[in-house]
Amino acid sequence: MNAPTPALVARPERLRLVGQRRQILAVMHQRLMFGMLVYAGIIAIIALRLVYLAAFGDHAGRKGGALDLTPERGDIVDRDGQALARTIDAWTIGLQPAKVIGNKLDLARKLAELMPEKDEAAYLQMLRSGRNFYYLRRRAPPGLVAAINSLGEPGLALEREPDRLYPQTSLAAHVIGYTDIDGKGNAGIERAFDQQLLDPERRGEPITLSISSKVQQALEHELGGAMSHFSAIGAAGVIMDIHTGEVLAMTSLPQLNPNAAGQGTPEARFNRATLGVYELGSTFKPFTVAMAMDAGIVKSMGQMYSCPRQLHVAGRTINDTHPYGRACSVAEIMKESSNIGTAQIADQLGAKRQREFLKQMGFLDKVEVELLERGRTLSPGANWNQIETMTVGYGHGIAVTPLHLASGYATLFNGGIYRPATLLKVDRNHPAGKGRRVFSEDTSYKMRSLLRLVVTDGTGKKADAPGYRVGGKTGTAEKYHNRSLKVTSFAGVFPMDEPRFVMVMMLDEPKATAETFGFSTAGWNIAPAFGRTVARIAPMLGVRPDKRREPNMAEVLPYVQKEKGH
Amino acid sequence: MSARGFAPVFWAGTVAAAALGFYLVSLRVASERAALEDVETEIAMAQRDIRLLQTEIGTRGRLAQLERWNVRFIRLSAPTADQFVEGGFQLATLVKPEAKPAIAAPVILASAPVEQDAPQSKLTGEAPTSAPASRSVSEMVHVASYSVPDKTPAVTQRLAIKPGAPVAKPAAGASRPPKALAATKSVKTATADPLAPLQTAKPKAKGSSPKAASGAGSPKAKPKDSVTD
Structure with missing residues (x-):
């Protein structure tokens, strides 16, 4: 870009008398000016944007979403505020056979050791199948998650997903009800107030029951x-x-x-x-x-x-x-x-x-x-x-x-x-x-x-x-x-x-x-x-x-x- | 001239400085805001942890579990109606100390002469000289005289109540000259005199207290002394 410019600028001295060349020069100037304006405009926009960001913008380290504490599904508490139903983050263990890089036979044996609900052959069959994803365990205990993680196999996916927990187990079970695996109310209060428990506007506030845990x-x-x-x-x-x-x-x-x-x-x-x-x-x-x-x-x-x-x-x-x-x-x-x-x-x-x-x-x-x-x-x-x-x-x-x-x-x-x-x-x-x-x-x-x-x-x-x-x-x-x-x-x-x-x-x-x-x-x-x-x-x-x-x-x-x- | 020539430079410098100042302020505000947000995030994380821990402790200490422990080991049961008290007053009555039987006066009297065995002999010497005081002292002497032959004070105390008097007479007679014998008589009169001065023989060492012997006994003792003497 820079190289031809001095030549263009130098030439007019010599070609002043040639009308045709003058004309070309004028067009050149016009184009140059236009290009310069475009660059200046872009730089101005960037500069303005920078000033704006410096003055009003967010900084780079902002952690959006971490402040959001409203649960995925509202709590249910008793009349004294004791939790009867809560949503917690639970570990889910998944298997993605396509991403497995290690020896599938070894992996199947180790999985059968850790999760004995299926045998080695079943795990091997899952590993060799063409499917994208299997759930191995939902709501896994932390010990098992640690053991799975230490296998170091990228094909094993550890994820957190919201899960419904009833801390008092069977207490007032028929009143509270229960949810299915996808968090939809299937019985009791969980079913009757399903909309309210899921509504982002209202789920931050727990539903207070008239039940008293101690009396129950x-x-x-x-x-x-x-x-x-x-x-x-x-x-x-x-x-x-x-x-x-x-x-x-x-x-x-x-x-x-x-x-x-x-x-x-x-x-x-x-x-x-x-x-x-x-x-x-x-x-x-x-x-x-x-x-x-x-x-x-x-x-x-x-x-x-x-x-x-x-x-x-x-x-x-x-x-x-x-x-x-x-x-x-x-x-x-x-x-x-x-x-x-x-x-x-x-x-x-x-x-x-x-x-x-x-x-x-x-x-x-x-x-x-x-x-x-x-x-x-x-x-x-x-x-x-x-x-x-x-x-x-x-x-x-x-x-x-x-x-x-x-x-x-x-x-x-x-x-x-x-x-x-x-x-x-x-x-x-x-x-x-x-x-x-x-x-x-x-x-x-x-x-x-x-x-x-x-x-x-x-x-x-x-x-x-x-x-x-x-x-x-x-x-x-x-x-x-x-x-x-x-x-x-x-x-x-x-x-x-x-x-x-x-x-x-x-x-x-x-x-x-x-x-x-x-x-x-x-x-x-x-x-x-x-x-x-x-x-x-x-x-x-x-x-x-x-x-x-x-x-x-x-x-x-x-x-x-x-x-x-x- | 020079100042006028530099005016635009000054202006440019001032504007640049001002702009820089504004930018620094804004930067400072942004960093403060960032710090605040960090704290807020920390609070949120702490709250999340609290919630998690509360859930865990609630699950571990669930009522059904506590009930199971109670049934197996602690075995607490609901209070009955009688275990409720009306108030502090009723509560206080529950911790009332046990009533001990009041120690009868003669016991104190009996224990005294054992200690005063030695001085009594001296006092008896003084007794005839002063009229009111001597009589009270002389009464004590004779009480002491019962205990001397018995040796164990506890036995004498009991003996003094019932068969004390008949036993005491010969004992006193043996140990002491006629003075003592006369004094034993005075004891009888002294113990009996609050009730009736004439019936001296029947009640023996029954209700004799130190006070009655010394204080109340002394003024009334006079006529009896005269009788015995």
Whole structure:
């Protein structure tokens, strides 16, 4: 470039007089100027850009992205902030056969040593195949990753990928649910709040559940103990705050480890507390009495009914496990869990009003809770006649979930207001569900002493936890397909003088043992577990034991006749 | 002229210096910002580590694991209703020291004369001279005289309560001249006098305390002394 320029510049002196050459020179100048401007412009742009970068730009060492701490999927924590589900970076070991440079036979042998789930031949086949990528192990332990890394084979890829971890393993597994390998919610809260957990805007904030880990652990332990002791095939338990509808603990046994949900049996993945519906038997009786009191049929706990040894209605016979064979009061009907007495009360109430009350309590619909695994309840439906009314009165012929039952007891004892159950902590961000009145406050108050009577004098004596004023009702129902198989349950409230918490525990097909004298009714198997659980969780929930406090037992005690045997 | 000629140079220099100054400021700001970002990154990394470690400790110390340890080794169970106390006052009653039986007065009295064996003989010499003090001292002398033959103080203490008096009489008589014998009588009267001065024979060394003997006993002792003398 530079060489011809002096020649061009020198020439005009000599060729001044030649018009043609002058013309060429002018064009040359023009072109030169143009070129210079272009260069100057480029340099100016670069210089301006440099100045701009120096003044406002980022420096070279900036680490973008490292500051981003929001997890790939939102956390789930319990009401005290204890992590129940978290996303962590896990190691993944992959194999890229095309990039392998070493001896494939040696590599296959070493891999078989380190990861014995496949044998040497299988690894060799993978190495010789033409595929691009194999997953050898997802969520590999650090020791294995170090060992794989020390092989120094470029064909082995070590990568980090987000992985869902449940630190408390099986605790509240059916509430939290689990995700599949790609991080998509498959059950429980993980499924119900999948969108929120994945949303980049909202996943930084954890989802705070109403579950309390400590209470949950106590419930799971005691229920698991009862289940194995009585050789039951399953169990379920629910603890709720009766005023807000918050579920403090909810479990379904057998347990499931959500860290390896795929290894669990379908039985373990099944949520008995919200998806399973059961005939829960006598635990329904308090509802029948409360409905009758609200409807003005039962005016006092001393109202008398004839309680024969058997009651024949519409070609069917209703029996009692503890027949009176005399006139008995409402208090006595409840105390000894008389089907015959309750059936008469239900008959007086009538199918229409009974159905209306059950509808109000949400017993005819799927349970209202955030989970998507909710079972459809079973009821007589269109065929709701006299005998159906009577059997529903004592809890047969209607099948609901344990959570329904807990929600119903909460309604009965919080002053008569139904509130949907919730698994999210009730606070500023999440107010309690809108309530609707089902029972009058007076009915709610009178039911306290009635249920306390069942525990102090009746079928639920073993459920008592001294000082915690437990009130509740036992329930034993026979399974439809085999009458010797039972579902036993206990629904209770404590402290009964000022109800705060409701707990429902259920055993599926418990067997009799030597110390129950061959009985497999609720009073013998689930009631003691209930008492133990209350004694354990009540101090955690801030309930002070006090042996001198009781609900107003004067409502019921005058109407209970002392029996000879007692 | 020269200054005017150099004006553009000065201007150019000033502008260059200013530009350089601005650039240096900007550079300094950028480096500060970089340092800040490094710190922020460090904080973020630390937070990530905290989260990781919390997850790990939460997993290792999960409630099911703690429960398993508890069932196998620690064996703690839920407190019963009786283990709750109403407040500090009720708590204090639980640590109340055990009530020890109050030491009866005669025991103290019995132990005293053993030590005062030697001086008593001297005091007895003084006793007849001063009227009120001497009597109280003389009473003590006679108590001491019981213990001397018995040798072991513990036995004498017990003996002094019941059979002490009858045993003491011959012992005193043997060891001491009539003075002592007279004094034993005075002891009886002294112990008995708070109750009834006339019934001297029946209660023996029963309720005799040092105070009663010395303080309260002395004014009332006068009439009895006169009787015994």
